[in-house]
Amino acid sequence: MAENFEDTIAAVSTAMAPSGIGIVRISGEEAFEIADRVYSGKKGKKLSDQKQYTIHYGYISDHGEKIDEVLVMVMRAPHSYTGENTVEIDCHGGVLATRRVLEAVIHAGARPAEPGEFTKRAFLNGRIDLSQAEAVMDIISAKNDYALKSAQQQLSGSISGKIEEIRQKLLYETAHIEAALDDPEHMSLDGYGPELRRIVDLQRQEIHKLLESADSGKLIQEGIKTVILGKPNAGKSSLLNLLLGEERAIVTDIAGTTRDVLEEQVNIRGITLRILDTAGIRDASDKIEQIGVRRAIDQAEDADLILYVVDRSVPLDQNDYEIMKLIRDKKAIVILNKSDLSSEVTEEMLRNELAGRCAGPSVILNLSAKEKQGLEDLEKQIEKMFFNGKIEFNDQIYVTNARHKKALEDAENSLDYVIKSIDDQMPEDFWSIDLMGAIDALGRITGESLGEDLVNEIFAKFCMGK
Helix, strand or coil, X not given: CCCCCCCCEEEECXXXXXXXXXXXXXXXXXXXXXXXXXXXXHHHCXXXXXXXXXXXEEEEEECCXXXXXXXXXXXXXCCCCCCCCEEEEEEECCHHHHHHHHHHHHHCXXXXXXXXXXHHHHHHCCCCCHHHHHHHHHHHHCCCHHHHHHHHHHHCCHHHHHHHXXXXXXXXXXXXXXXXXXXXXCCCCCCHHHHHHHHHHHHHHHHHHHHHCHHHHHHHHHCEEEEEECCCCCCHHXXXXXXXXXXXXXXXXXXXXXXXXXXXXXXXXXXXXXXXXCCCCCCCCCHHHHHHHHHHHHHHHCCXXXXXXXXXXXXXXXXXXXXXXXXXXXXXXXXXXXXXCCCCCCHHHHHHHHHHCCCCCCEEEECECXXXXXXXXXXXXXXXXXXXXXXXXXXXXXXXXXXXXXXXXXXXXXXXXXXXXXXXCCCHHHHHHHHHHHHHHHHHHHCCCCCHHHHHHHHHCXXXXX
């Protein structure tokens, strides 16, 4: 439902940094009148008299002082991002120029916008639903092409369309039950249980499909947490530098150089890796190194991927065997590093040790970080291990938002209760109660059943000017 806002807001909608163009956005009922107070164009024309989607050349002034030469775009309600009258001023980029233009607009009667307030108004005015609003921030913060494409799909309504489809089917059945309970003389629910169970089970399966995409969606959005493990001097930091394509980590011949966890991000074949280089795993006597080893083990416990680096030029020892325990039941790639040196450890020997210590069927690759050899094989293997080797966007919807995942889990649980109530031959009003629980949970995704406080909390996380 559209909401009437009495005040008109303004903010800088581009980064406050040196740039070619800066944009100051004005939105609200008095957007044109406020813009007219600061804008002067050819022949004294007023923006409030101009047609929809037109651009005008002129100047912005503040208290008679000319500030900048600008282009101004006019958008009339409801055909704008917020659904309100909107003016966008394209001025010269840079911190000072855009700030002065914004100050002029505020002096003319606009109020400084709160974080995310433009998108919040678009939501409250019915231009977009809540899942689409959240997709706006996902687009801004996307770390790779896949995350960007997923966010664009959600902004176009892929999530909300599917949720609404499920929700409407459940609402129809709930209304039927409520009507029959209110008027039992004219409507009967005899024999309705099996049919309802079939419908509910189908919608539960649809919800479950969405939930199955959540793990992949999280990796698309946040990146694959990749922990590099190995004993000291195995070549972990050299591997990090090779993946990054720059000398980011200090590399020396001194064992124990890396004392703490170093985190970097890199895109490999469109997939973002959050790479953590860790202290070498060994029984250290130095207290600082002990802390580093402990942190390395902690990071490995919840890693999405472990790169276990083995120095092939020295024999396996107890430190290697401890690492093999850590990668048990984990997605792991074992890297036989220093392929340019003579081998004390062979691939066959390492495979036998891994199998004997129940470390799982880990992939083993040969690599020389020093000679920059084997990187392409590593990249191909990482791509193969996630998203079934390929991310599809034709019909696939990826749930990337933790809030959406929790709401889907709640909806699935409610439908489980409906099925159980039918199977246990419970009274029909039990069916209705749990159906409404699922409907409300799904409504939390699109914003149809959210309280004002939570809506405010969500939009408070948005950047200024969006």
